[in-house]
Amino acid sequence: MRAERMLLTGSRRRTVTPGTTYNFAGGPSMLPASVLAQVREEFAGEELAGESGRPTILEAPFSSARFRSLIEDTELRLRRLVGISDEYVVLFLQGGATAQFALVPLNLLGNAGRADYIETGYWSHRAIEEAQRYGWINVASSGAASHFSSIPKPDGWRLDPRAAYVHITSNETADGLEYHWTPDVGSTALVSDMTAAFLTRPIDVARYAVIYASAQKNLGVAGLTLVVVRRDVLGRAHPHTPSTFHYARQADARSMLNTPPMFAIYVANLILQWLDREGGLAEMEQRAQQRSDIVYAAIDRSDGFYRCPVERQDRSRINICFRPANNDLTPLFLEQAMRHGLLNLAGHGRIGGLRASLYNAMPVAGAHTLAQWLGEFARRYG
Numbered sequence: 426m427r428a429e430r431m432l433l434t435g436s437r438r439r440t441v442t443p444g445t446t447y448n449f450a451g452g453p454s455m456l457p458a459s460v461l462a463q464v465r466e467e468f469a470g471e472e473l474a475g476e477s478g479r480p481t482i483l484e485a486p487f488s489s490a491r492f493r494s495l496i497e498d499t500e501l502r503l504r505r506l507v508g509i510s511d512e513y514v515v516l517f518l519q520g521g522a523t524a525q526f527a528l529v530p531l532n533l534l535g536n537a538g539r540a541d542y543i544e545t546g547y548w549s550h551r552a553i554e555e556a557q558r559y560g561w562i563n564v565a566s567s568g569a570a571s572h573f574s575s576i577p578k579p580d581g582w583r584l585d586p587r588a589a590y591v592h593i594t595s596n597e598t599a600d601g602l603e604y605h606w607t608p609d610v611g612s613t614a615l616v617s618d619m620t621a622a623f624l625t626r627p628i629d630v631a632r633y634a635v636i637y638a639s640a641q642k643n644l645g646v647a648g649l650t651l652v653v654v655r656r657d658v659l660g661r662a663h664p665h666t667p668s669t670f671h672y673a674r675q676a677d678a679r680s681m682l683n684t685p686p687m688f689a690i691y692v693a694n695l696i697l698q699w700l701d702r703e704g705g706l707a708e709m710e711q712r713a714q715q716r717s718d719i720v721y722a723a724i725d726r727s728d729g730f731y732r733c734p735v736e737r738q739d740r741s742r743i744n745i746c747f748r749p750a751n752n753d754l755t756p757l758f759l760e761q762a763m764r765h766g767l768l769n770l771a772g773h774g775r776i777g778g779l780r781a782s783l784y785n786a787m788p789v790a791g792a793h794t795l796a797q798w799l800g801e802f803a804r805r806y807g
């Protein structure tokens with residue numbers, strides 16, 4: 426263990442220039458420094474108490490008053506920050522957004538047995554593939570023919586009037602597209618995988634029946650999946666739905682039908698406190714706009730050295746997907762960027778190229794540093 430750690434530190438010393446590093450990973454994403462410090466302090470401070478028998482928050486029963494007040498406080502903070510009314514239940518589940526690809530149809534298809542999906546990239550494709558195992562899935566529109574370079578316009582969506590719901594992916598993390606508007610699907614329930622863009626701008630929750638998001642992009646660490654469900658769509662679950670993933674049962678149990686992901690909920694609570702301190706969702710929106718404007722400008726300024734395949738109006742503020750026009754330069758780019766302290770800029774494994782993920786915790790200075798580096802690399806190899 427010790428040798429391994431020394432090796433890691435050693436290799437880092439060799440490859441990264443001293444100074445600030447920025448982590449552009451697509452997920453799990455970077456965390457705010459002040460939140461990491463709080464985590465460190467909390468557990469360092471309680472080490473001695475642990476010896477004397479007083480458990481840390483992670484060692485307390487989840488039914489204890491201490492943990493219950495933590496989960497209740499987390500829910501309250503989230504409701505206040507996002508504006509989630511009592512018409513909705515807030516569930517803290519496990520399994521990631523990927524589990525929701527199956528759990529949304531299991532909980533929502535009901536007697537209709539059919540649903541509409543909009544295919545805009547890798548993650549919506551995964552959602553469709555999984556949902557097809559549970560019902561009749563209509564791909565009402567797909568951007569596949571244009572290589573997912575834009576979000577299909579809603580006037581071309583062929584919606585099924587008998588669909589139980591319409592599913593969208595608000596931000597395509599691997600392809601770099603984002604909905605900058607909310608589709609109007611009439612009285613049909615709208616379901617959104619908001620994993621990557623959640624908490625990066627204010628949202629009008631009332632437009633949605635279900636919102637779900639894995640925590641490790643903007644709400645902390647892996648292990649927690651947030652699911653917000655409008656009460657009127659509870660009660661449609663297939664009888665074979667596992668209890669731990671049954672929206673209505675978990676709502677009745679306040680997400681404590683079994684042991685909830687306690688550490689991830691603890692971190693989510695710290696993230697929500699951090700968001701309050703930083704100025705809330707309006708401030709996050711402003712920063713997301715600023716960061717992404719800086720990086721897209723550097724790409725667009727490069728005279729075609731870098732290419733971003735996504736049409737301007739649908740470009741993601743969160744995941745910027747691009748590549749050098751000469752894709753042979755990509756490995757060299759990644760190696761030199763790492764030496765420059767710019768980490769994890771490789772595109773999604775299935776897509777390739779480059780990707781800069783700019784989640785809430787990324788300082789605007791990180792976007793500036795990346796933009797400068799993009800210019801420098803282009804001058805060197807252009």
Ligand SMILES: *Cc1c(COP(=O)(O)O)cnc(C)c1O
Binds near residue numbers: 521522523598621639
């Ligand atoms: C990251 C991501 C997922 C997958 O999340 P897991 O927690 O790994 O299941 C699904 N959808 C979107 C849009 C994502 O960004």
